[in-house]
Amino acid sequence: MQSNNRLRRAVTATAILCLLIAAGTNAHAREDESMTTTLEQARLQGNETIETPIGAIELTHNYFDDDASARLFDEMDYQRAAQAYIWSTPMTSLTTWRDQQASVYGASDMDFVVYETLKEKIGVVTGNLTTPYIMNFTSLKDGPLEIAYPAGQTAGGILDFWQRPVFDLGLTGPDKGEGATYIVVGPSEDPAQYERDGAYVYQSATNNIFIGIRLLDTAAGALDAFGAAYKMGPVGQPLKDVGIIKGKDLAWSGTAARGLDYWKTLASVLQDEPVRDIDKPWMAMLAPLGIEPGQPFQPDARQAAILTKGAAMGELMARNLQVNPRYTEPYWTGTQWYKSFDFHIPQETETRQELDERATWFYEAIGSTEGMVNPTPGAGQVYMTTKRDSNGDMLRADRTYRLHVPANVPVAQFWSLTLYSENTRRPYENGGTEIRSTSLDSRDDQLAFNDDGSIDLFVGVKPPAGMECNFMKTVDQDGWFVYFRLYAPEQPFFDKSFRLPDFERID
Known part of the structure; x- marks a missing residue:
């Protein structure tokens, strides 16, 4: 009798053990089964197939394969390129004009080009066709610039290459149309070293600067008189006459290039400029795409394809902002009219950079001065x-x-x-x-x-x-x-x- 009881207990224990083993085996089997989820419902755990905008991402024991990794990097870099287009629009647009002025008009950094005719002005992004433009691009990389600015009915200013006004000139500037001496120092200089009586001293955040002037005096000979009186040159050296290039009537285009040429323009100007603290995250995003100060821009086939696609999407996004500026309202209630400038001169507040606001303007137009913004x-x-x-x-x-x-x-x-x-x-x-x-x-x-x-x-x-x-x-x-x-x-x-x-x- 006792032997039978022992036998029954042994059989029961064996059965229980088999059940436990089977249960464990089934549990492992369930763990090995792959779940299919949407991106929003993804667990990112175990075996899982996640449906995403870039196709299915397969996880096996939490990890994905090399193909999924490559596709995720491509998508990350594409998204970054599209947003970097919006960020870089002010600098790339102004660099385009600089390069066009040099190649089409043969202008050096001591030359001003005068845009008067329709053919000349039609190259300017949202150019003003009612008054002559007098434009110069120069660099502070070799040292500060001194300007003897003449009196007269003019309006304009000096911009850094983020298109932020360094200071206004003429009627809206400190000289109030009376003329003055100005000194502009670059980002690595100490402005205090150049202060002196009778001179206005300002610092640019970029080495490249743009000098833009509109002549408001319509009298005969006013342009020639202004050009003859304007002098500039390195601080500490005798100031020189500037070249005045006019009457060329040449066709050109200041519209930023599309595709890979957009990034070539950006990469070239970044070689000349320090990286501001506010722009360091953007430089981190561009580095995997082959755009990095101190390094040649030589994108491989993958990078070139992503940059080309990113520029196209970035421009679509910028155009949408320009047409439908979601951060503001029409100036007159009940109308479709917007005041074009709707951001601060520094292009930032205490808490954020005004990316969308400035992209709206600098995709559509070029330049900003105190008199234009405020x-x-x-x-x-x-x-x-x-x-x-x-x-x-x-x-x-x-x-x-x-x-x-x-x-x-x-x-x-x-x-x-x-x-x-x-x-x-x-x-x-x-x-x-x-x-x-x-x-x-x-x-x-x-x-x-x-x-x-x-x-x-x-x-x-x-x-x-x-x-x-x-x-x-x-x-x-x-x-x-x-x-x-x-x-x-x-x-x-x-x-x-x-x-x-x-x-x-x-x-």
């Missing part, structure tokens, strides 16, 4: 822009629109309406050879005003009968936008008692 009643300039009509629809090249400009636009100087291509962001090329084919302003004696002092301006395929003098033509599928500029805006603009209505479609 105009005051009777001084500076205002840039108003719109991309939609009164129905909220995008402006089209195959439609015709009317803009009714009320009487008594509040300006101490004048106003203008200039037409630009959305593709190039440069003055619109519609086959016209005269500036008024793409820009109309209140000083134009060919304009037909209404009896009450208001005016109707037309943009599109065909003007209403008798309104050809108030018309700017659009062509093909070249989408467009405008700048309505107010020079020396007065109080009714700032208190918004003056407002522009939207474009109305009339075809």
Whole structure:
């Protein structure tokens, strides 16, 4: 009897042990089974197939294979390239202009190029067609620059290559149109070493600088007199006359290149510049893509493909910001008009860099000065822009629109309406050879005003009968936008008692 009991207990124990072994085997089998999840539901544990925008990522005991690793790196670098396009837009755009001015006009760092004709100005991204431009690019890499700036009716300034104003010149500058001596030192210099009586001393955050001047004096000989009086050169050496290059009437384009050429431009200028603390994360993102100060830009096939794709997506994102600036609202409630400058001069606040805000402007336009960013009643300039009509629809090249400009636009100087291509962001090329084919302003004696002092301006395929003098033509599928500029805006603009209505479609 006892022997039978022992036998039964032994059989029972053996059965239990077999069950435990089987249970363990089944548990291991379940662990080896692969789960399929969405990216949002991924456990990142065990065996798992995760469906992602770059295809399935297979995990085996938490790890992925070399193919998945390569695809993840490609996606990471692509995302970084697209965002780096937005970050780098101000510097790449200005470098494009510098390089074009040197190659097309043969300008050195002691030359100013004068842009006057439509062909010359049509190369400038959102160029102002109403007054001559006088432009120079120079470098502080070999030491500070001294400028003897002449008195006169001018407006302009010096920018670093992030397109931030170092200081204004002329009417909105410290000299207030009376002329002055200026000293500009580079990022590695101590400005205090160059302070002296009778000189304004400023420091640029970049070695490359841009000197941009608009001549407001329309008197005959004003440009020649200004050019003859302007002097500059290294501090401590006799100042020299500058070269004035004018009357060339050459075609060129300041629109930043697309594809791999965009990154070639950026890589070249980064070789000349120190890396600011605020930009170090961006340099870390670009290094795996072959863009690094002190290293030649020689991307391999993988890097080139990712950079090309990233530039295309980055530009789409920048254009979306430009058309639909989600961080702000229209200037006049109930309209589609935005004030183009909607960020701070340093392009940053105490808590963030204003990436989206500055990308909106510097994708669409070029340059910034105190007078442009922070105009005051009777001084500076205002840039108003719109991309939609009164129905909220995008402006089209195959439609015709009317803009009714009320009487008594509040300006101490004048106003203008200039037409630009959305593709190039440069003055619109519609086959016209005269500036008024793409820009109309209140000083134009060919304009037909209404009896009450208001005016109707037309943009599109065909003007209403008798309104050809108030018309700017659009062509093909070249989408467009405008700048309505107010020079020396007065109080009714700032208190918004003056407002522009939207474009109305009339075809």
